[in-house]
Amino acid sequence: MPAAEPLPPFAAVVATVERVERVSPSFVRITLGGAELRDVGNPDRTLDQRIKLVFPGPTGRVARIPREAPDWYGAWLEIPESDRGTMRTYSIRRIDIDASGATRLIIDFVLHLAEGATGPASLWASRAAEGDALTVVAPRRGRHDAGGIEFAPGGAERIVLAGDETAAPAIARILEELPRNAAGTAFIEVPEAGDRLGIDAPPGIDVRWLVRERGDGIVLVHGEALIPEVLAHVGERSLPPIVDDPAAETLVWETPQYSESGEVAETRPNTHDRYFWIAGESGVVTTLRRHLVRDHGIERAQVAFMGYWRRGVAMKG
Template sequence: MTTATAAPFRFFALQVVRTARLGLSLVRVTFAGDDLAFFASAGRDQSLSLFLPHPGQDAPAVPVELGDGWWQGWRELPDDVRAVMRSYTLRALRADARGRTTEIDIDFVLHGVEPAAVAPAGPASLWASRAGAGDRVLLLGPAVADNRAIRFRPPTGTDLVVIWADETAVPAASAILEQLPAGTRAQVWLEAGQAGDIQDLATAADAEITWLVRGAGAGTGKGTSASAHTGTGAPTALEAIRAAQLPSAERPYVWIAGESSAVKELRRHLVRERGIDRRAVTFVGYWRRGLSEEQLREQPE
């Protein structure tokens, strides 16, 4: 396969090497491949485009030989042939002694794969729930460590980091927390669909982490742990953050990511009601309720 470069990004032909279940609806998939020697990322909330094969295909169909014209070529493939493309964030990478990347991890939220699911699983959830060693994928990712697909960029002098993420953005938030320097003050809210999806998170930061478990109450943790408490129902993200007393700070920085309408609502609250400088708020809509990724990409800017 000929790989194409779209600096600072390029295609990487990868294979699954192992999977690990992280929770009731979370699975981590580890990928490797010779192409990863050219993969470079500074981590944090690094975005990636993952191309998956349809059932019955042994590899995703993407005309990478078209170089910079791959997008149009991919769009012109028949619907039942064209690889499924989904956006994810890098959870972790590992490198050899020479600094060359050897493995990367991507965490998948599984929707609709359980027997009693109300809605059927989407193609990415279905693929991840069945992924096994040797399965082939294609990744459009960074060839330059500091690239525009990294959005978490606190300004110099930031004295408080505020984070909110729903379950689709928890992998990115977790990677951010792992890289925060010791002593960094952080106030963090993370959403989970159920208490079984709460994770212990490692961080050197002085981080207060609150898990919002929909329908089951809230759990709070300091640093690396959190616990869930049963209740009449978890508050919404806006309710939880509006009710919170944020630590005093002269230069707070906010990173919020997840469902688009929730992200916009939170940004409005933090800027208008909290008075945080809008230039110090990074907000990213990872998905939009009621729309598939294909539909979302077709929406006007």
């Protein structure tokens, strides 16, 4: 008998909304459940694992990607456009598995609902109700070869995490999985003071919430609170303008293993004492990248810079 083909590392499953909690002014926390979730997610090591969510389009039909499709993305594209829905990337705030094996994925969605600056994912989250269904593409349970985890501190003694509200769920997950003796700083920029959500971080990690709404009628733009704090942390006092190239439609993505600008992958592990993980609005991340790499000599092996979204640009999946 021919050997069975190994299952692909990702599985596309259908999940349903079990609970919707408006946990803060800008975040809605959605608990997804359903029998098919038993097949996905690795609660022992989630970190900043990225997953894909497919939100139903106007027909309301859920995109059914064959579970064992070796190329789930190609299989999704074969679904007629009217039923394909919209795909976006999210992080896993938490995976809960109960004694019976029933699995729940908890996702924190940022609600960006301003006219002209909202999108299908945020709208879906703002209207989600118990029983709503969507497709989740995530690593198959027990498979650690699926990719999508970028956090790789190597032997670094100090960790620096920095990001905006879209990166807050990944930062929170990383902090809750770090060894309890981990040391470092996490900078998290959020729209409002009420968005400072609870994180069970190791005591040696200084978690600094940076709030854009200053309370005196002043609202900072994305990155205006984060960039100076991160640069001050490495000893820089100048305040650079945020890189905002309106023509840049792609997200910056520079990790030791991957560079969207085509640099050769870093094969050496990080042997530096510090490790930086930076994610959020792409122009903000690019600004930090320029300064940390150019002015402070932070090396490729010790940093991951990831644009999670781009001001004025709708994502394509």
